[in-house]
Amino acid sequence: MATEMKTYSSLASLRAQISRWRCSGLKVAFVPTMGNLHGGHYGLVDYAHTLADRVVVSIFVNPTQFGPNEDFASYPRTLEADSAGLREHRTAALYLPQMDEIYPYGESVAWVEVPGLSEILCGAVRPGHFRGVASVVARLFNHVAPDIAVFGEKDFQQLLVIRRMSTDLGFPIEIRGAPIARDPDGLAQSSRNQYLDAAERERAPVLFQRLQEVVDAIRAGQPYAQAAAEASAQLESEGFRPDYVEVRRRSDLNVPDASDRELIVLTAAYLGRARLLDNIQFDLPSVSDVSRS
Numbered sequence: 001m002a003t004e005m006k007t008y009s010s011l012a013s014l015r016a017q018i019s020r021w022r023c024s025g026l027k028v029a030f031v032p033t034m035g036n037l038h039g040g041h042y043g044l045v046d047y048a049h050t051l052a053d054r055v056v057v058s059i060f061v062n063p064t065q066f067g068p069n070e071d072f073a074s075y076p077r078t079l080e081a082d083s084a085g086l087r088e089h090r091t092a093a094l095y096l097p098q099m100d101e102i103y104p105y106g107e108s109v110a111w112v113e114v115p116g117l118s119e120i121l122c123g124a125v126r127p128g129h130f131r132g133v134a135s136v137v138a139r140l141f142n143h144v145a146p147d148i149a150v151f152g153e154k155d156f157q158q159l160l161v162i163r164r165m166s167t168d169l170g171f172p173i174e175i176r177g178a179p180i181a182r183d184p185d186g187l188a189q190s191s192r193n194q195y196l197d198a199a200e201r202e203r204a205p206v207l208f209q210r211l212q213e214v215v216d217a218i219r220a221g222q223p224y225a226q227a228a229a230e231a232s233a234q235l236e237s238e239g240f241r242p243d244y245v246e247v248r249r250r251s252d253l254n255v256p257d258a259s260d261r262e263l264i265v266l267t268a269a270y271l272g273r274a275r276l277l278d279n280i281q282f283d284l285p286s287v288s289d290v291s292r293s
């Protein structure tokens with residue numbers, strides 16, 4: 001059902017509304033996005049409703065998280081459709097930050113960096129990306145001052161970077177992850193899927209299938225690195241250009257050792273000009289369970 005949603009493009013008016021809500025004891029959940037909304041984003045909004053009384057969504061295509069040769073200029077901007085969708089999903093406030101309120105000093109940015117975690121996996125192939133993400137999310141957290149913020153597990157590394165940033169800087173905000181929304185054929189939903197042509201779109205769900213095969217192979221006893229390398233080679237033979245396929249420890253994305261039971265297999269791979277991300281979280285039986293069976 002559509003509902004009243006207010007759109008704010010000034011920080012002062014947004015803050016006034018949020019402090020009114022908080023003064024009357026209402027809990028506020030926040031979903032930051034770059035717009036061009038799809039089922040994945042609306043899943044976060046729906047989840048946010050289960051956690052709070054009011055849901056605030058921001059749309060801001062953040063220049064500092066794009067590399068010089070990436071798609072900042074051409075990133076799809078579809079505000080009208082996004083607003084209608086957010087109304088349908090009972091969003092209370094849509095925040096459209098102004099560039100000069102996010103970056104008041106222009107290119108001279110006070111950066112927020114999360115070392116280590118930002119330099120591996122996607123961070124290794126997109127230098128500066130997570131610095132841009134952490135820097136904009138810290139600003140958005142200060143602007144919105146929510147009780148809870150919701151991020152998608154599709155961008156699992158981003159979720160961990162933000163958790164760490166938030167804890168490190170002492171934001172009194174609970175960070176929640178929401179599961180990956182997929183199309184019926186298994187492809188993780190993404191604004192960048194529209195860069196796929198028809199033939200690529202048909203082939204794209206193979207990415208998720210190869211990750212499932214990595215999980216199956218590891219459960220059958222194959223070494224992690226070998227299972228991941230085989231999936232990567234197979235994806236290459238199927239026309240993908242993988243940046244990586246890796247099995248990691250879920251808590252910190254470090255290389256797992258034999259005692260780690262909570263794992264994740266992650267990939268980033270180009271198909272045509274679309275860079276697709278996906279991952280599967282999985283648990284191995286504890287060593288004592290294995291020795292009992």
Ligand code: AMP
Nearest residue numbers: 033034035040151152154155180181189
């Ligand atoms: P973006 O607009 O791409 O920056 O994404 C905004 C938020 O939506 C991030 O927290 C993403 O992780 C999340 N998100 C995007 N696609 C999906 C998806 N398919 N499933 C779950 N969350 C998603």
